[in-house]
Amino acid sequence: MAPKTTAAERTRRLLAILPALTPGTEIPLASLAASVGATPAELAADITTLSMCGVPPFDPYDLVDVFIDGETVVVGMGVPALDRAVRLTPAEARALVAALQTAGFAPGDPLLARLATVASAETDTDALAAHIRTAAGSDGLGDVYATIVAAADAAESVVITYFSASSGTTRTRRIQPLRVFNNRGAWYVQALDEGRAEERTFRLDRMRDAVATGEHFVRVAGAAPGATFEMSAAGGTASVHFDDASGLEERDWPGATMTRAAVGAEAQVPYATTGWLARRVAAAMGAAEVTGPAEMRDAVRVLAEELLAEIDG
Amino acid sequence: MSDLIERLVNLALYLASTRTPVSAETIRAEVIGYPDGQDEDAFLRMFERDKKQLRACGLMLEVVDLEGVPGYRVDADASYAGEVRLTDAERATLRAVAAALASDPGFPFGSDLAIAVAKLGGTQGEAGGVAASAPGALTDEAPDVQGAVAAVLAEAVASRKRVGFGYTNAAGETHDREVEPYGVFFSDGRWYVVGRDTERDSRRTYAVRRMRDVVVNPRKPAAPDFEAPADFSVVQHMLLPFQYGPDTSECQLRFSAEDAWRAPRLTGGQGTLETQPDGSAIWRVGAASLPRLARWIVENGPGITPVSPPELRETLADGLRKVVARHGA
Numbered sequence: 001m002a003p004k005t006t007a008a009e010r011t012r013r014l015l016a017i018l019p020a021l022t023p024g025t026e027i028p029l030a031s032l033a034a035s036v037g038a039t040p041a042e043l044a045a046d047i048t049t050l051s052m053c054g055v056p057p058f059d060p061y062d063l064v065d066v067f068i069d070g071e072t073v074v075v076g077m078g079v080p081a082l083d084r085a086v087r088l089t090p091a092e093a094r095a096l097v098a099a100l101q102t103a104g105f106a107p108g109d110p111l112l113a114r115l116a117t118v119a120s121a122e123t124d125t126d127a128l129a130a131h132i133r134t135a136a137g138s139d140g141l142g143d144v145y146a147t148i149v150a151a152a153d154a155a156e157s158v159v160i161t162y163f164s165a166s167s168g169t170t171r172t173r174r175i176q177p178l179r180v181f182n183n184r185g186a187w188y189v190q191a192l193d194e195g196r197a198e199e200r201t202f203r204l205d206r207m208r209d210a211v212a213t214g215e216h217f218v219r220v221a222g223a224a225p226g227a228t229f230e231m232s233a234a235g236g237t238a239s240v241h242f243d244d245a246s247g248l249e250e251r252d253w254p255g256a257t258m259t260r261a262a263v264g265a266e267a268q269v270p271y272a273t274t275g276w277l278a279r280r281v282a283a284a285m286g287a288a289e290v291t292g293p294a295e296m297r298d299a300v301r302v303l304a305e306e307l308l309a310e311i312d313g
Numbered sequence: 314m315s316d317l318i319e320r321l322v323n324l325a326l327y328l329a330s331t332r333t334p335v336s337a338e339t340i341r342a343e344v345i346g347y348p349d350g351q352d353e354d355a356f357l358r359m360f361e362r363d364k365k366q367l368r369a370c371g372l373m374l375e376v377v378d379l380e381g382v383p384g385y386r387v388d389a390d391a392s393y394a395g396e397v398r399l400t401d402a403e404r405a406t407l408r409a410v411a412a413a414l415a416s417d418p419g420f421p422f423g424s425d426l427a428i429a430v431a432k433l434g435g436t437q438g439e440a441g442g443v444a445a446s447a448p449g450a451l452t453d454e455a456p457d458v459q460g461a462v463a464a465v466l467a468e469a470v471a472s473r474k475r476v477g478f479g480y481t482n483a484a485g486e487t488h489d490r491e492v493e494p495y496g497v498f499f500s501d502g503r504w505y506v507v508g509r510d511t512e513r514d515s516r517r518t519y520a521v522r523r524m525r526d527v528v529v530n531p532r533k534p535a536a537p538d539f540e541a542p543a544d545f546s547v548v549q550h551m552l553l554p555f556q557y558g559p560d561t562s563e564c565q566l567r568f569s570a571e572d573a574w575r576a577p578r579l580t581g582g583q584g585t586l587e588t589q590p591d592g593s594a595i596w597r598v599g600a601a602s603l604p605r606l607a608r609w610i611v612e613n614g615p616g617i618t619p620v621s622p623p624e625l626r627e628t629l630a631d632g633l634r635k636v637v638a639r640h641g642a
Contacts, residue, residue, distance in 0.1 A: 007317040009424060012370040014322055016431040037415045037427030046318070053322040055330045056343045064326075081330035085394045085432050086371035092429035094467070095422030099410040102451075102499075111403055118394035118433070120371060131470050131496040131541070136551045139577030142406075149409040150402035163575060168615040170571060182413050183450045184502030208574050251453055251502070283611040285604065286635025301640035304633045307611060311618050311629060 005042065013038060014046050019085050021066055023078040029071050044068050055080045085118070093119040094128055101134040102185060104141025104205070111142065135185065138205070145180075147210040148189050152177040157194065157215050161208040166275035170208060176217045180204070184251075192217075233270030238277055238296040240267045243287045253280070274299035282307070320346025321366055328367075334377045334384030371432070397433060407433060419452030421464035421504070452502045454522050462521050463497055463504040469529050470494045473537035475511070479525040492519065493539040496547030507550045509539070518550050548582050555609050556583065558601025565620035568594040572616030579613050595620065603628045 013036040020032065033043035047068055054063035065076030088096065096115060097107075105112055107129035116125045151158045158177055163170045175191035178199070182188075187204040233255070240256075242248055245265035250258050256269040271277040278299040281288050290296045323344045328335075337360055341347045347356060364374055364385075373391040377384045399407070407430050414420040415427040452459045469476050476494055481487045494508040495516075504521040530538055568576045570592030580586060584598030600606040607629040610617050619625040 007321070008366050008369060011318050011321040011325075011366060012428055013431070014318070015325055015370045015372065016428045020431070034412075035427070036431045037424050049318050050322060053319055053326060055323075055326050058345055079326075081326045085434075086392055087373075087394045088429050088432060089369065089371045089425075090471070091422070091425045092371070092432070094471070095425035096429040098422055098499075099414050099420070099426050100406070102414070103406060103410050105406075111406075114397055114399075115433070118397055120373070121391055130546050132467065132498070133496070133547050133551060134499040136498075136500075136548055136583075137578045137581035141578065145409075146400075146402035146406045150405040153405045153408075154401075163572075170574075180409055180413070181450065182417075184453055185451060185499055205578050206575075279612060279614070282633070282636050283608045284636075285608060285611075285632030286639055289639045297640045301637055304636035304640070307614065308630060308633045308637070310615060311626060311633075 005038075010042075010046055010049075013043075014050050015082060015086060018064075018079050018082045021064075021073075021075045021079055021083075023065075023075060025075050026069075027073045027075065029068065029073050032073055040071070047073055088115075088119040088123065090120060090123045093123040093125070094132060097125075097128050098132055098134045100142075101132075101138070102182065103145040103187060104135065104138035104143075105145075106135075106138050106142070109142055140209070141205055144204055144207045144210045145187060147212055148177050148204060148207075149180055151210075151212050152179060152189070154212075155216050155219050157213045157217055158191075158210050159213060160202065160210045162202060163206040163208065164275075165203075165206065165279070166273045168275065168279075174213070175200075175202065178219075232272035235271045235273050236293060236296070238269045238271060238293065239291045240269050240281060241265075241289045241291055242267065242284070243289075271296070275303075278303045316346065320344065321363060324363055325367055325370070325372055328374065328385065328387050329372070331386060334379050334386040336379055336382050336384055338382075340385065394432065399434070404434065414451065417451045417456070417460070419450075419456035419460045419502075421460045421467055423460075451499075452504070454502065459504050459521050462524060462527050463499075463506075465527055465529060466494055466504075466506045466521070467497050470496055470506075470541075472534075473539055473541065474534070475530040475538045476506075476508075476527055477530070478519075478527040480519055481523045481525070487525075490519070492517070493541075495541040495545045496550070498547050498551050500551055505550075507547055516550075518552075551581060551583075553581060553583055553598075553609065555600045555602045555605035556598075561599035561601050562603075562622065564598055564600045564603075564606060564622065564625055566596045566598070566610065567618050567620050568596065569616035569618075575613075575616075600625075604632070607632050 016036055017032060020027070020035070029040045029044060033040045036043070038046070047066055050064050051066050052063065056062070061077070062080055064079050067074050093116070097112060100112060116123070119125070148158060157174055159172055159174050161170060161172050174194045176194060177189045177191045180187055180189045188201050189204060190199060190201050192198070193200045242265040244263065245260045248265055250256060253267060253269055256267045258265055258267045269277060274296055277296065281290055281300045282304050290300050323346050324340065327340065327344050337357065340360070341356055347359065367374065371392065373388045374385050375388040377386070411426055411430040415423045417423065420426070466476065475491055477489065477491045479487055480490045491511045492506065492508040493511060494506050496507045498505050498507070505518050506521065507516065507518050509515070510517045573588065573592055573594040576586050576594045576596060580596055580598065584596055587595045589595060603625050606625060610619065610629060619629055
C-alpha cells in the first residue's frame with residue numbers, strides 16, 4: 001500500500017502548481033496530477049481544497065478561482081498571489097541532480113549549472129556532486145539523451161552512431177525513437193530501425209552520437225505506453241553449464257532459467273544473436289561452457305580465437 | 314487534514330501578497346485557519362510549525378523588527394526563482410526522467426523530483442509524454458526497500474547523522490554496523506552507502522540490499538554527529554568489478570582508435586585516459602584482481618587489449634585458451 005501523503009506534502013505540491021494555473025485555461029486533470037506525482041483523485045481533492053483558499057478579506061474574488069469539471073481543471077481568474085515559481089528546496093535540487101545524472105548529465109554539465117540558479121541558497125551543489133552519484137562515466141551521454149527524447153516527442157527520425165555489443169562493431173543507423181525506458185540504471189530507446197524495418201531496442205550509452213534529421217515520421221496509433229527490457233529468443237536458446245555457481249547471479253543472464261546443483265549450475269539462456277551470449281560465456285574464462293546448440297558453441301570458440309589473435313597483435 | 318492544508322496555503326498566499334512585514338498577531342487575525350480562542354503560546358507554536366512547513370515548500374520568510382515585535386514577509390530573492398530558459402530538448406529530458414523515475418519505487422527522491430520538475434515549468438500542457446517510460450525498473454531487487462532505505466541514507470548524509478543497521482555480507486554472515494555516512498551511489502540497479510565504520514575506524518562501502526533495520530541516530534536530530542572529509546568524493550568509491558580487494562596494481566590497457574570513444578563511458582571515471590596520436594587511448598587503472606580484469610576486457614570488447622603488466626596478458630590468454638579448449642569441435 002502506498003504511504004499516505006502528508007498535509008505538508010500536499011501543500012507543497014499545491015504551491016508548486018499555482019504558477020501553472022493560467023487564468024482562463026482548462027487543464028486536463030490527469031496531466032496536471034502527473035506533473036506533481038499525484039493521482040487524479042488526489043489532485044482533485046487538493047484542487048477542491050485550493051478553491052477554498054485565498055487572501056483577506058476572503059471575498060469570492062479573493063479566493064483561488066479554480067474548480068474541477070469532470071476530467072478537467074478549470075481556471076478562472078488569476079491566483080491572488082504566488083503566481084511565479086518558487087525556488088527548488090535542497091531536497092528537490094538533490095532529486096533533480098540524481099535523476100539527471102542517470103541520463104548522463106554529470107556534475108559540471110551546463111544544464112545542471114543553469115538549474116542550480118533556481119535552487120535555494122541552502123543548496124550546496126558542490127556537496128551534491130561529491131556525495132550523491134547515480135551514474136559514472138557518462139561522457140557526452142547527456143546530449144545523446146536529450147536528442148533522443150526530444151526526437152521521440154517530436155516524432156523525428158534520428159541518425160545514431162551505435163556500438164553493437166552483439167557484433168562488436170560501430171555503425172550508423174537511422175531510427176524512429178518511440179519511447180525510452182530505464183533498466184538497472186541504463187537507458188534504452190525502443191525504436192523502429194528504418195534500415196531493417198523492425199522495432200529494436202538500443203542502449204543509449206552505446207551511442208557515440210545522435211543527430212536529429214528534421215524529418216518526421218507518423219506514430220503508430222495504439223502503441224504501448226511503456227517498454228521494458230526483454231531478452232529476445234529469436235536466435236534460439238542455449239544450454240550453458242557453469243562450473244561454479246557461488247558468484248553466479250541470475251540477473252546478469254536476462255531471461256535465463258537456472259538450475260543450481262551442489263557445485264555448479266545449468267542454465268537455459270535465450271538469445272537473439274550469438275554475439276552477446278558468446279561474449280558472456282567467453283568472459284567466464286573457461287569456467288562456463290555452452291553445451292548446445294552447436295552454432296552457439298562455435299560462436300564462443302570463434303570469439304575466443306579472435307580475441308587471442310587480437311592480443312597477440 | 315484539509316484544514317491544515319487550507320491554513321498553510323492561506324498563510325503562503327497572504328505573506329506573498331503583503332508588501333510590508335506583518336506581525337504574528339496580524340497574521341493570526343487575517344489568515345483563516347488559526348483557531349479562535351487559541352492561547353498565545355499554542356498559537357506561536359503552531360505558527361512556528363507553519364513557517365517550517367512553508368520553508369519545506371521553498372517559501373523563505375525574513376524577519377524584520379516591527380516596532381519591537383518580529384515582522385514577517387516573504388524573502389523574495391531567497392524564495393522566487395528566476396526564469397530558466399530551456400531548449401525543447403532540455404524540456405523533453407526533464408519530462409522523460411520525471412516520467413520514468415518520479416513514481417519508480419527504486420528511486421529514493423520521487424516526490425521531490427516531481428515537484429522540482431513542476432516548479433521548472435512542469436510536464437503538463439505539452440505534447441510530450443511519448444518518450445515517457447513505464448517506471449519501476451531502476452532496481453530489479455526489492456525496489457521498494459532499496460528506494461526507501463536509500464532515501465533515509467541520503468538524508469543521513471545530508472544531515473550528517475550516524476546510522477546503525479544489520480548487515481549480511483557476501484559470505485552470509487550478519488553483523489551490526491554503525492556508520493558515519495559520507496555518500497550514497499547507485500550502480501547497476503543497486504544502491505550503496507559509503508562511510509566510516511565507527512567500530513573498524515575505516516571507510517567502507519555497504520550494499521543497501523544487504524541491510525536490515527536501518528536506524529538514524531535519534532539523539533539531537535538537528536545536530537550533526539560528524540564531519541565528512543573535505544576531499545570526499547563518492548565517485549572514487551564507484552569501483553569497477555576488478556577493483557575490489559586489498560592490493561591494487563597498476564595496469565595499462567589500450568582502446569583501439571575505433572573504440573576509443575567508448576573508453577570514458579566504460580571506465581567510469583576510474584584511472585586515467587590518455588589519447589594517443591593514432592587515435593587509440595591508453596587507460597591506466599588500478600586492479601585488485603587480474604582475472605576479473607581479464608573478464609572485464611572480454612565482456613566489454615572488442616578493441617580493448619592489455620598492455621601491462623605481462624601477467625595480465627598471460628591471464629587473459631590462458632583464460633581464452635581454456636574457452637577454446639572447452640568449445641572445441
